[in-house]
Amino acid sequence: MTRSTELEARRQAAVARGVAGKPLYAERALNAELWDVDGTRFIDFAAGIAVTNTGHCHPKxxxxxxxxxxxxxxxxxxxxxxxxxxxxxxxxxxxxxxxxxxxxxxxxxxxxxxxxxxxxxxxxxxxxxxxxxxxxxxxxxxxxxxxxxxxxxxxxxxxxxxxxxxxxxxxxxxxxxxxxxxxxxxxxxxxxxxxxxxxxxxxxxxxxxxxxxxxxxxxxxxxxxxxxxxxxxxxxxxxxxxxxxxxxxxxxxxxxxxxxxxxxxxxxxxxxxxxxxxxxxxxxxxxxxxxxxxxxxxxxxxxxxxxxxxxxxxxxDDLCARAEVVGTRLRDTLTKAATKVSAIGDIRGLGAMVAFELVDDGDPARPAPDLCNRIIAEAQSRGLILLSCGTRANVVRLLPALTIEDAVLDEGAAILYAAIVAAAGSA
Ligand SMILES: Cc1ncc(COP(=O)(O)O)c(C=O)c1O
Missing domain, CATH: 3.40.640.10 (Type I PLP-dependent aspartate aminotransferase-like (Major domain))
Known part of the structure; x- marks a missing residue:
């Protein structure tokens, strides 16, 4: 049994059901990376829901x-x-x-x-x-x-x-x-x-x-x-x-x-x-x-x-300018993914607040929340933390730390692309 599995069982027994959350138990985190209690490394595109814009544990x-x-x-x-x-x-x-x-x-x-x-x-x-x-x-x-x-x-x-x-x-x-x-x-x-x-x-x-x-x-x-x-x-x-x-x-x-x-x-x-x-x-x-x-x-x-x-x-660190760079990199990845995956109906946001909406056959009236969940699960299995949002639960939002290193951003973007393509292909 992994420590995550053990903690998940204890959580089910001890923590209120109304407090949602996935079984990803953090042990430590630095800038845009997070390690769980089993030593697995994740790139964090959630930033604790737009909180660690300056990264986890910024030294200053x-x-x-x-x-x-x-x-x-x-x-x-x-x-x-x-x-x-x-x-x-x-x-x-x-x-x-x-x-x-x-x-x-x-x-x-x-x-x-x-x-x-x-x-x-x-x-x-x-x-x-x-x-x-x-x-x-x-x-x-x-x-x-x-x-x-x-x-x-x-x-x-x-x-x-x-x-x-x-x-x-x-x-x-x-x-x-x-x-x-x-x-x-x-x-x-x-x-x-x-x-x-x-x-x-x-x-x-x-x-x-x-x-x-x-x-x-x-x-x-x-x-x-x-x-x-x-x-x-x-x-x-x-x-x-x-x-x-x-x-x-x-x-x-x-x-x-x-x-x-x-x-x-x-x-x-x-x-x-x-x-x-x-x-x-x-x-x-x-x-x-x-x-x-x-x-x-x-x-x-x-x-x-x-x-x-x-x-x-x-x-x-001029993080406003950095937000534009990070956001552009993410949009480029999503634009490329959209050429392969017709379910990406919309890519939107401002700066490094970027999201993509998933729909069946490119039809805005047909939200695809299951695909949204599959993409998030696929990304997590490949070491990338993503979050959903949207009134129809069919939007994936990207909120990496604005201080994310270029190499980590590129690595995260590559996982994002692969996860979208894999999840869409496995429908
Ligand atoms: C726009 C907006 N307002 C208010 C809140 C509530 O903030 P908190 O969860 O810290 O109470 C949130 C949280 O996501 C939010 O996104």
Whole structure:
């Protein structure tokens, strides 16, 4: 019996079934490589779901955390604040272009950032309503579920969910949902369901993550901005997955040139340590009363230290430019694979946030989730970690560390190609 098999049996007995995960038990990881408990090496094209953009155990991140651990590990910012948190907010305020002076707060998880963004928007506007989008994923708390635009596995059996949340269509060129059609759906909500002056916020991912790496057309985000301005609605851009250099810009919304009022950050911000943040226009962030925001672990000193190192590494190593190089290499591989495998119906994404959608006989209306699973299993058997996504569970997403070495990237791309061809051939 391998150690992985043994651990899998123990997991089945001890760990909640609702916590999904494949039987790949990590022992150590470095940059874009991971070794399991049986000594098998994997190239990691998942990065812990877009978290280790700066690679596993980046030496500068590890050093910053070790230095901080030698000083103190936890004070709770509400009890004894510390400079690192303040300085991180200063850096994030400078990083996000809202067109106004910003303020920030630190939290722990992506969904906590989302929850707080909604609290802030409601406090700032005095309005209850929030409009999110079909296919969105914003997290697993009650508010996160309510905002998420996918029932299985995120919402089913967990209701009732918070009220006041509406879902408008998200554009999807591949499935024939145009920007105009999506906006008509939004406008229908504003005439049929809730008046614009009762809506606190629109919340949208500029590139949908779990939803399938659907890129919002720039004109769609611009139209949301225009409607938000016209009706005093706050535009929250959820950059939890697409932010932190992943798409070739610090924030994915920069591609569209649309300024948010508030952004949510997490994942790549901590380089593997749990930290999230809400950054936005100062007068909005300051709307909630003192004591209304925060949390015991929010802005943990170790994670704050990691975030500073991550920001340094992104700037010093120009990881935005690197994301474009990595993304181009992946797209080239997929384009080549698509000449052999007609099931690759679409290749999309921005920078190093790349995905391909699998359909039967090239027909967008016929999703191929089984092939998606086979490709992921085939890749894993060849030493490459891949993840699926998409509302129809038929999309493979590629999220390697932006610091991945060229040789490892090439090796991973070659495995990806071989796995696609082999899995498609074995149907
Ligand atoms: C866009 C987006 N928002 C929010 C979340 C929730 O983040 P977390 O899982 O850290 O709570 C995710 C997680 O995948 C995400 O992709």
């Amino acid at each position: 991140v590890m050093q910053a955390v070790a230095d901080q651990a030698a000083a103190f590990t936890h004070t709770c910012f509400h009890v004894a604040p510390f400079e690192g948190y303040v300085r991180l907010c200063e850096r994030l305020n400078a990083m996000v272009d809202t067109g106004a002076a910003n303020k920030s707060l630190c939290l722990t998880t992506g969904v906590e950032a989302v929850e707080n963004a909604i609290k802030i928007a409601r406090a700032a506007t005095g309005r209850p309503g929030v409009i999110a989008f079909g296919g969105a994923f914003h997290g697993r708390t009650a508010m996160g579920m309510a905002l998420t635009g996918k029932v299985m596995p995120y919402k089913k059996t967990f209701g009732p969910l918070p009220s006041g949340i509406y879902h408008a269509p998200f554009p999807n060129a591949y499935l024939g949902v145009s920007t105009d059609e999506a906006l008509r759906g939004l406008d229908t909500i504003l005439t049929s369901d809730i008046a614009p002056d009762e809506v606190a916020a629109f919340i949208v991912e500029p590139v949908q993550g779990e939803g399938g790496f659907n890129v919002a057309p720039p004109e769609f985000l611009a139209a949301l901005r225009a409607r938000a301005d016209a009706h005093g609605i706050i535009l929250i851009l959820d950059e939890v997955q697409g932010g932190m250099a992943r798409t070739g810009r610090m924030l994915s919304c920069e591609h569209a040139g649309v300024k948010p009022d508030i952004v949510t950050l997490a994942k790549g911000l901590g380089g593997g340590f749990p930290i999230s943040a809400v950054v936005g226009r100062a007068e909005l962030i300051d709307a909630p009363h003192s004591g209304g925001l925060g949390g015991t672990y929010a802005g943990n000193p170790l994670a704050v230290a990691a975030a500073h190192a991550v920001l340094d590494v992104i700037a010093d």
